[in-house]
Every structure is written in structure tokens, then in C-alpha cells.
Amino acid sequence: xxEDILVKNGRIIDPSQGIDGIGDILxxxxxxxxxxxxxxxxxxxxxxxxxxxxxxxxxGKDNSLKNYRTAALPHCRTIDATxxxxxxxxxxxxxxxxEPGFEHKETIKTGTMAAVKGGxxxxxxxxxxxxxxxxxxxxxxxxxxxxxxxxxSVYPIGAITKGQKGEELAEFGMMIGAGCVAFSxxxxxxxxxxxxxxxxxxxxxxxxxIISHCEDLNLSEGxxxxxxxxxxxxxxxxxxxxxxxxxxxxxxxxxxxxxGKLHIAHVSTEGSVRLIRQAKERGVNVTAETxxxxxxxxxxxxxxxxxxxxxNPPLRTQGDIEAIEEGLRDGTINVIATDHAPHHRDEKLxxxxxxxxxxxxxxxxxxxxxxLVHEGILSMSQLIEKMAFNPAKILGLNAGxxxxxxxxxxxxxxxxxxxxxxxxxxxxxGKNTPFEGxxxxxxxxxxxxxxxxxxWGIDE
Amino acid sequence: xxxxxxxxxxxxxxxxxxxxxxGIKDISVEEIDLILDTASGFKDVLGRDIKKVPAxxxxxxxxxxxxxxxxxxxxxxxxxxxxxxxxxxxxxxxxSIVKGESLIDTALTIQALGADFxxxxxxxxxxxxxxxxxxxxxxxNAGDGTNEHPTQALLDxxxxxxxxxxxxDLKIAIVGDVLHSRVAKSNIYLLTKFNADxxxxxxxxxxxxxxxxxxxxxxxxxxxxxxxxxxxxxRIQMERQGKGFFPSTMExxxxxxxxxxxxxxxxxxxxxxxxxxxxxxxxxSSDAIGCPQSVILDQVTNGIAVRMAVMYLLTGRGESA
Numbered sequence: 001x002x003e004d005i006l007v008k009n010g011r012i013i014d015p016s017q018g019i020d021g022i023g024d025i026l027x028x029x030x031x032x033x034x035x036x037x038x039x040x041x042x043x044x045x046x047x048x049x050x051x052x053x054x055x056x057x058x059x060g061k062d063n064s065l066k067n068y069r070t071a072a073l074p075h076c077r078t079i080d081a082t083x084x085x086x087x088x089x090x091x092x093x094x095x096x097x098x099e100p101g102f103e104h105k106e107t108i109k110t111g112t113m114a115a116v117k118g119g120x121x122x123x124x125x126x127x128x129x130x131x132x133x134x135x136x137x138x139x140x141x142x143x144x145x146x147x148x149x150x151x152x153s154v155y156p157i158g159a160i161t162k163g164q165k166g167e168e169l170a171e172f173g174m175m176i177g178a179g180c181v182a183f184s185x186x187x188x189x190x191x192x193x194x195x196x197x198x199x200x201x202x203x204x205x206x207x208x209x210i211i212s213h214c215e216d217l218n219l220s221e222g223x224x225x226x227x228x229x230x231x232x233x234x235x236x237x238x239x240x241x242x243x244x245x246x247x248x249x250x251x252x253x254x255x256x257x258x259x260g261k262l263h264i265a266h267v268s269t270e271g272s273v274r275l276i277r278q279a280k281e282r283g284v285n286v287t288a289e290t291x292x293x294x295x296x297x298x299x300x301x302x303x304x305x306x307x308x309x310x311x312n313p314p315l316r317t318q319g320d321i322e323a324i325e326e327g328l329r330d331g332t333i334n335v336i337a338t339d340h341a342p343h344h345r346d347e348k349l350x351x352x353x354x355x356x357x358x359x360x361x362x363x364x365x366x367x368x369x370x371x372l373v374h375e376g377i378l379s380m381s382q383l384i385e386k387m388a389f390n391p392a393k394i395l396g397l398n399a400g401x402x403x404x405x406x407x408x409x410x411x412x413x414x415x416x417x418x419x420x421x422x423x424x425x426x427x428x429x430g431k432n433t434p435f436e437g438x439x440x441x442x443x444x445x446x447x448x449x450x451x452x453x454x455x456w457g458i459d460e
Numbered sequence: 461x462x463x464x465x466x467x468x469x470x471x472x473x474x475x476x477x478x479x480x481x482x483g484i485k486d487i488s489v490e491e492i493d494l495i496l497d498t499a500s501g502f503k504d505v506l507g508r509d510i511k512k513v514p515a516x517x518x519x520x521x522x523x524x525x526x527x528x529x530x531x532x533x534x535x536x537x538x539x540x541x542x543x544x545x546x547x548x549x550x551x552x553x554x555x556s557i558v559k560g561e562s563l564i565d566t567a568l569t570i571q572a573l574g575a576d577f578x579x580x581x582x583x584x585x586x587x588x589x590x591x592x593x594x595x596x597x598x599x600x601n602a603g604d605g606t607n608e609h610p611t612q613a614l615l616d617x618x619x620x621x622x623x624x625x626x627x628x629d630l631k632i633a634i635v636g637d638v639l640h641s642r643v644a645k646s647n648i649y650l651l652t653k654f655n656a657d658x659x660x661x662x663x664x665x666x667x668x669x670x671x672x673x674x675x676x677x678x679x680x681x682x683x684x685x686x687x688x689x690x691x692x693x694x695r696i697q698m699e700r701q702g703k704g705f706f707p708s709t710m711e712x713x714x715x716x717x718x719x720x721x722x723x724x725x726x727x728x729x730x731x732x733x734x735x736x737x738x739x740x741x742x743x744x745s746s747d748a749i750g751c752p753q754s755v756i757l758d759q760v761t762n763g764i765a766v767r768m769a770v771m772y773l774l775t776g777r778g779e780s781a
Binding site: 227228229231232233234235236237304305346349350351352353354 | 485562563564582583584585586587589590604605606607608639642645668669670671672
């Protein structure tokens, strides 16, 4: 039984309840039992609209923790969060945990530990394991292994098609029964439009999303970086932005036609943002995510043939970064996920053409994204919507919120603390990051998962 | 001994900045001039009865060719031997690379063998760059993927300079599959450093985005060839045909093949160049290959002198020996 915890005096942000203000959170038995406004200026805690008459935040005489039974108990541990942000634990809906089959790259244990270090308390793992998570037995294995080894909550995403081959639908119903929360052939886009149509149609009866990795494999064939002046200069085969855009367009039209629930993975291009924005204006049931690297670093990251900056879709241009930031700002892009893709060092130490694609992202995701808050592109509340509340809502998870009765998944963030990205210190087995040596401002200092405290050195 | 002394006397620099020659992109005009001047000294050596100098005696050159090559490998081998280095040839079918040894392990093994020069050709762009970070030896890029082929550009520049006396203020047409051509890339980088006027000629499917280099693009070869001083033809790789870059070799020759009729559009003394190997009748007609303006065989000879100069300058960096 986890200890009772009192997180005191932090600036609590919870978009699910419209909370932004200084207060205390009380945790009992791994659940959130109360959020209490601290003594202080009344304007420090603001409730928005419809939420304001709810009793989640106590006003008036109930504002002192002395009134709570547990506060007096000796085993209640107190965390002083003065000057820190107290946020719902982050939900990362796009992660590769590599188990089963690629345990040299990552395991459920190391991947979830890395997640917790990054302030993430729920991860959704992609099905491109070996064997592929395309049936209830594999889903069951992942769920069980996560209960044994996992440091945080793990929600499997099943394959759309058997073996991710793009030919035959996998058993959605049985996999949902075993714990799958969405379907995706991530990395192996469904090229056959008819199969994609069927997937979007069939998934309607379950109300869960189809996550599309949008890439026209004919247009991207052999490509390893963004197509343009740089690919010509480096002599590397390019993947044009339009290879993503045409598939985003196709999948939006199929979602519109079928009424299925579509989620576009890792948006990297200006064109995708525009297409998704237009689709949302028409009322199409589409949501979208991007990853920190797509709004942080341009294709220039690959200069010098740096395989750690090789990722699919590839890093793009400054114009794409600006379009993605605008998409995040105006709500076109609902979610920030990592697409955490750990690889073994030896695998990245290869010819650029042959090195695998992917960035190890769990331990830098929040810090990279906090730039958006520092620069005023998003408010903290909007950022947390995209990193916790929205992904949970899209997938129907009971996570990403500080509501009373929820699991005590909490991330405590020091906005001013700087840290240097040192891949050798990553908990993840994947040291593959293009951000080596970067100094980032703002980082998670304590993560609480279901009432269990992981302290990353708040006292240092 | 050679007129390299003469060449380097009036110069700001006496050697190359890097231990490696990975590409033309990152070397300076001064370094290129130094290489070309040094090469002309070595070309004199190649004309003698005894075509060998002891300059690099005791050094070891490893030719590491991951991709088949006859002329470039032979040229490097001869250059190395003319400088009195010992030469070892590693080629893919006989080496442990086919046994699954990683690139890094192969490189470290060669390092342990005590090589001073590692000449690398590989089908993936960037491999020489990557290996140079692990090797103490001088790495010379003998062609990497579709990135660069620096010694080819240097020997082309040497050949142009030999005929025209200069590199600047020339109109130079590069014709054909620029997209996949490391030769074209290195030539563009080199010649634009000397303010030559570059025209890329070919089908839109085979012309990459090189706007940053101030080149002009012509899809119509007749327009592009008008009044040029130099015509550089590129090899068309047969496997491109099935990939939709152009419909057939017949149609390709009709629009972008060099024959005597088209040659007349260029200046009367325009040079005809080709890095080889050639596809006769596909990108260039036999008449054009054999015409008096053709310097295709001079390019081969000059290649040895230029590669000697590169190796020589990478070792002593021009200061001793």
C-alpha cells in the first residue's frame, strides 16, 4: 500500500478541471483524494466556467489541511512544491518499448523507467515488436509484463493488420479485450486504401482510433532525410514532404467517408498541418500529434551524417517548424507524443543509409516542449492538455487528470532548472538523441506514479 | 626536384588543413590551387623514363573499395606506387565485409595494420566521413554514394586548366543524371568556388535542387549548350530506366545525348569531357568521344598526377620531404 502523500504549496495545473493556482494535493492509497487551495491571494487559484461550482477545489473555511484526517497521521509524507509546477502525470501515446523481440534496444522495464524520469506516467506502446502485437496473446503478454516490470501505466496499441503487412485486419475486438487502446501499423503505413477504409469502418463499433503513420512508400522509397537542398548537398536520398501530405489527405478523406476515428501520428510537415486544420473545420473526426523533435530541430541536424538525427518522418525545415508551432497554438495539433524509438548504439553506428530511424525521446520530451511555454507559444495549461489530458481523452484512458478519485499520477516540474542532455545518463537503453550536449530549461524533478514517488533530485 | 617548390613559394598556405580529403565542399580555393599546382609537378614526373619518386617511401596505402571500380582504384594504386608507398587492395568479395563485419570493425582492423592512407569508395554517402572519425590515417574519398568524388573534380579542374589556362569565367555545361552523380556534385562545388558559370542540363527528373549554388538549369540541351567552353557528360546508369526517371535510352539520347550536331552549338574550341565509364550511343556518340575536342583520355592520365598531389600534400602537408 503506497504511503499517503501531501504535495504542498505547488502551482497546480489541471486542464481537465480548469485549475491553475497555488494549492495542495492530498494522496491516499495511490489515489488523489483532495485538491486544496492554499492560504494566499484568492486570485492564485482560478476556476474556469462550468467547472467553477464543483467542489474539487475547496473554498472558504475548508481551505486548511488541518481539517483533513490524514494530514495529522505520522506516515503522511510531505513534498514541498513551493515554486514548482504540479501537473497531472504526462501521457505519451506514441512509444516503442521494443519488448518482446528487441530487448537489446529497450525493455518494458527500462522504457517505463525512462518515461517516469521524463515525467511521463502513462505510455502507449506501438505494435512493431517481434512478434508483432497483432493478436490478443501478444497484447496479454505486454500487459502482464508491464504489471510485473513496469514503473508506470502501459497501454498497448495493436496492429491494424496481421503482421503489419497491410493485407488483413487484425482481431480488433479480441485485442481490445486484452487491453489494446488503439490500432496502428506504425512505421509500416497501410498503403492499400481499401484496407484503410475497412479499418476505419470496422473500428467504429469499438469507438477507438486508428492511428496512421502517413507515408506514401512509393514517394519515400529509399529516402533517409528530408528532400530538398540539403539532401542534394549531402547526396542522401530525400523523402519529400508530399509523401506525408498525400497520405494525410487520403486518410482524412477516408475518415470523412467512413465516419471512423482517425489520429494522425507524428505530423512533420506544413502541408499536413494545413490539411488537418481544414478537415477539422469541416468536422471530420480527426486528431493529430507531433513530436518534440519536429518543432525543435531542422533537417540541419543530420549534417555530418549524424545518424542520431535520422528519424522517420525526417526532420524538416524552419517553415515546417513554424507551421507546427502554429498548429499547436491554434489547436490543430492536439497531442505532443515522443515517438520514442530507442536503438542500440551499434545499430546507429552504421552507414547513414542503413542506420535505423528513430530518436530516444522520453527523457527530453517535457524539457524540449517547455520551450513552447517559455516562448509564449502555449500556456502551461495548453501544453499539459497536449501532453496529458488530450491523449488520455482520445484513447479513453483514465489518466491525464488530477480529479478526485483518479490514480495519483503527478509530475512536479521546475521551470527554471537547466539540465544538459547527456545520453550516457539516459535510463533508456536508447542513447540515440540529436540533442546531445543541449542545455534545456525546465525539467521534471519528481514523478509520482499511482502514489509511488520517484524523486530525481529536487534537493540537489 | 619538382616544380611544386616553385608553386608553393609564393603561397599563403603550404599544406592542406585537414588530415583527410572527404569532399570539395569544405576545402578552400587556396587548397585547390595548391593541389592543382602540385599535380602539375607530378605530371612532369609521369612523363619521365623513371616514373617514380621516393617521396612517400615506407608509407602504406589501403584501397578500401566497397563498390566495384576499375579506373579509380587503378588510378589510386598507380598514384600510390609512383610515390613509393606500399599498396594493399581490399575489395568487397574477398574481404570479411561479406562475412558481416561492421564498417567500424573493418576500419579499426585497417588502422591496426598500420595504414597511412585509406582510400574509400562506398555506395552510401557519408561513409568516408564517418570512418575518418575513427581512423588516424588520412582518409581519401574515392566516391561515396551520391555525395562527392573529390579527386575526380580535381582532375577535371586540372584538365580544364591545362587547356583553358583558367577555371574562372568559363561557361561549363554538366549534362545528364546530376541527381545521382557524385562527380557532378564535386564539380559544381569546385567550379563555383572559382566563379565558373555552371549550367545543369538534363530531364527535370534528374536535376536536383542546387539553387543554393547559383547554377542555371536547362531542360533543353540545345539552349544549354550554346556558347559553352566545356561540356561535361555524365554516365547514365542503366538501372535508372526502369525507375521512371526517363522512358527509354532511345528517348534519352534524342534529348540529352551528345553528338556532333549538338557539339557545334558550343564554342568552336569547347572541350568534351566524360568521367567514364561511357555508354556509347546512350549519352554520347562515338564521334563525339573521338573528336579532337575530346579530352576524355587526358582526364585519365591527369587523374594519377592529381591523386599523387593529394596524397603528397596530406602526408607532409607540403612542409617537408
